[in-house]
Amino acid sequence: MSFLSGIGDLLKQYSGGATSSTPAVEQHFDQVAQAVPSSTVASGLAEVFRSQQTASFPQLAAQLFANGNSQQQAGVLNGLVATLGPSVIAKFAGSAPNSPLASLLQSAGSITPTQAATVNPADVEALTSHAQGQDPSIIDRVSAIYAQHPVLIKSLGAAALTIAMKKIADSHNA
Numbered sequence: 001m002s003f004l005s006g007i008g009d010l011l012k013q014y015s016g017g018a019t020s021s022t023p024a025v026e027q028h029f030d031q032v033a034q035a036v037p038s039s040t041v042a043s044g045l046a047e048v049f050r051s052q053q054t055a056s057f058p059q060l061a062a063q064l065f066a067n068g069n070s071q072q073q074a075g076v077l078n079g080l081v082a083t084l085g086p087s088v089i090a091k092f093a094g095s096a097p098n099s100p101l102a103s104l105l106q107s108a109g110s111i112t113p114t115q116a117a118t119v120n121p122a123d124v125e126a127l128t129s130h131a132q133g134q135d136p137s138i139i140d141r142v143s144a145i146y147a148q149h150p151v152l153i154k155s156l157g158a159a160a161l162t163i164a165m166k167k168i169a170d171s172h173n174a
Contacts, residue, residue: 007035008172014162015169025161026154032168033150042140042147043171044164048156049139051163057132057139060156062125064146067155070113077104077111077119079145083138084131092130099123 011032033041049057065073081089093102101123104115131138146153154161 007032011165011169011172013169014165015172025158025165029150029154029161029165032165033153036168038147039144040168040171041150041153041164042143044167045146045153046140046143047167048160048163049143051160053163054156054160056129057142058125058129060160061128061142061146062121063156064149064152065119065124066121068149068152070117072149072152073116073119074111074113075148076124076142076145077116080127080131080142081105081111083141083145084135088131088134091134092127095130096123096126099126101127 013028048054049060054060055063065076068076084092089102089105093099093106096102101119104111104119105127128138128142153164
């Protein structure tokens, strides 16, 4: 059987039209996140980011950033730098010249956990909003970064996890 053996019945609870949050969605998400590749988790998270039933992508990205520890925050910022590329970073810096995050992103080298801990989540929201305007596929790339941190994804709440689980279940049944 596939890599999803053992969680197929669990995923059936989320497939199709089921949209109500189950009280055990966090526990179910833990089980699924451990059993599937991170690309599958990323696909579920991207669905959350695009959903009309959740806050906007920039708000959710900022929320995840705020709930992460400094190591995770540094990983996310370094991932964003690598993902966005110098032209988007430069455009962001030009649109937010007084932003400490813009200065940090333009500095040479990797962002350290100590530096990341000083970044205001509102600046991450502004960066992801700017990036989304430049390249809507940023949602998929940010999803891939955060998919490495399933515990952090749970901080988005039951409604978001239910959307992610539905996407994972639907892709499993496809």
